[in-house]
Amino acid sequence: MEVAAGGGCGAGPPLLLSESEQQCYSELFARCAGAASGGPGPGPPEATRVAPSTATAAAGPVADLFRASQLPPETLHQITELCGAKRVGYFGPTQFYVALKLIAAAQSGLPVRTESIKCELPLPRFVMSKSDAEIRFGNAAELHGKKIQIPYLTTEKNSLKRMDDEDKQQETQSPTMSPLASPPSSPPHYQRVSLSHGYSKLRSGTEQMQPASYEARQPIGQPEGSSSEGPGSKPLRRQASLIRSFSVERELQDNSTNYPDEPWRITEEQREYYVNQFRSLQPDPSSFISGSVAKNFFTKSKLSIPELSYIWELSDADCDGALTLPEFCAAFHLIVARKNGYPLPEGLPPTLQPEYLQAAFPKSKWECAIFDSYSESMPANQQPCDLNRMEKTSVKDMADFPVPTQDATTGDDKQALKSTINEPLPKDTSEDTATSKDCNSLKARPRSRSYSSTSIEETMKRGEDPPTPPPRPQKTHSRASSLDLNKVFQPSVPATNSGLLPPPPALPPRPCQTQSEPVSEADLHPQLNRAPSQAAESSPAKKDAPHAQPPSKPIRRKFRTENQTTESQEPAAAVGGAAPTTMVKPHPTVQKQSSKQKKAIQTAIRKNKEANAVLARLNSELQQQLKEVHQERIALENQLEQLRPVTVL
């Protein structure tokens, strides 16, 4: 393709441009022209192709461009002179192209002469994105307020620099001619610009911002994105966390190219980031963030209150004043997008819907660990869960759920919560921590504003499963846990009530029996002789042995790990001796929650007393029945003997 330099103003020798050069230069020219005029947005490249000869590039953007080529200023001056712009007074397309060619020559090391451009040269390289990003940002800043943009810009530049460097190392695409060692990263930039410009049209956002973002992230290929983002984001981390998500957002915008709603698509990194933020606010990933907590958090993003209010409206799909994890991700994503300059959508985009988010990342991060821990903890660990639940009950504060810090323990807690059906308090707390999926699906149906109503069913359903197997300690519920506590501290009450041996072995059975009264009756009948203590002994022995979990095990989830190690060492028989030792360990660390423990212990004591009383009554009644049955049997046998001689005879 020839662009006759003489066509316009005879400014120099005829310019021979290859196709790639032609494309590149025309895009560059269009951008400069477009930027100069304030950015008409819709496809500058198209405008360029339509009427390249009529546009002129303003000096400002052109100067920026030239500076971005990283040539010394004198060279640039020479180039400007040579290309004829100075003579003509403006940068027409011809001048511009000549200048670009001269820049390429200069970058290749050739002297800046008109003769140089006659030979084939690689495309000029520009550290373009920065300067153009500035241009674009400058425009956008006017629209969206500079405060947001400027800090973003500075960080953007840093990250861009790094990414450009890495790009040049990692760039895989190359134009047809690239003899030089340094990878010609610029042509792919601009070729991709044309692609992305087309996509930018589809976006609802400010189109000026979008080309800028494309340019900013152009060099980043999709696989490279994450790696380059990594180092690039390091300096950003020091800054407000939101800014980091901005850069992630921008980079990842470029990655997904096929969807018109891609600014609303959350990528893996973003999601991970959001999940971490969620965890920082609410360690239980399947629970809710309350409105006030979320409000404080989102207010830090420095968006205006009406905007935040609108974002909340969009993201809180079930309008319950709290955010689950998908809702939180959607809200965060909207905030990030808004800060990047995208106008907020009229409705929640489909990729941000909670169902979509849950479906898209079904097993990722937040749910996988939880459900895995669920499956693990289902059969076992009910006692510790109960313990913890007991404590929570006593605390009566839903925000205390963060106490168990591990995900596994969280799972345990949920299991415990689900397994307990008896007490209303734990139910209320459990509803909050019920699986988010369940809650969400349930909440999605009616506009149920109370968490309890929706998740009770789930809780109940789950709760039915554990209690069925008799040997399992699950039946022990909270009382078991409380008994464990009692075991630990060896209060006198249970000991006296049961009339038992050393309290530790005796305590656990009591609560079990209370709750499994029908079962205990059956047990009592065949096994029982006299004192409930004996039965108590047998049942705890039964229960302890199979599980090898000393009842004193986890008073707190925190200490579960410690206790677990100690548990493995402790056989059930050695519970009594082991209990104090195990408790010694957690004691120093438990001091914080000693008050909670006390409350739990007191409630446990009360319950134990009641249970004891009930059991004692039951026992006496059963004894009575046994006696009567015995007497009846004796009477019947007598009758039989009396009758037998008659029949025999």
Added chain:
Amino acid sequence: MAVCIAVIAKENYPLYIRSTPTEDELKFHYMVHTSLDVVDEKISAMGKALVDQRELYLGLLYPTEDYKVYGYVTNSKVKFVMVVDSSNTALRDNEIRSMFRKLHNSYTDVMCNPFYNPGDRIQSRAFDNMVTSMMIQVC
């Protein structure tokens, strides 16, 4: 179907008022204002009993030549007032009730938003859309 819809706070100042723009808006504002007296009357008359027994829907507050004014009070004394064109005879009580129910639901959604301070003007887009849907049907 409504010509004008207003949400009045407990202290009797408007949280949200919107009327079809073709009409003289001031007239509607005045009508809503005068209807507040009627609402108070109805509340006090029924309110001697327990609050629970008081129904939220107040019914027709007063009819004028061209318009009818309906009222609805929530348990937190937030009032919804709706002005309906008298010529629109097809509107039945049930429909008015359902419209008030929708209003109430949208209002609670607005309240759930932590960024909304009670007593502020209602600027929720969802609420606006819902009100528009109720008003546009007139055309």
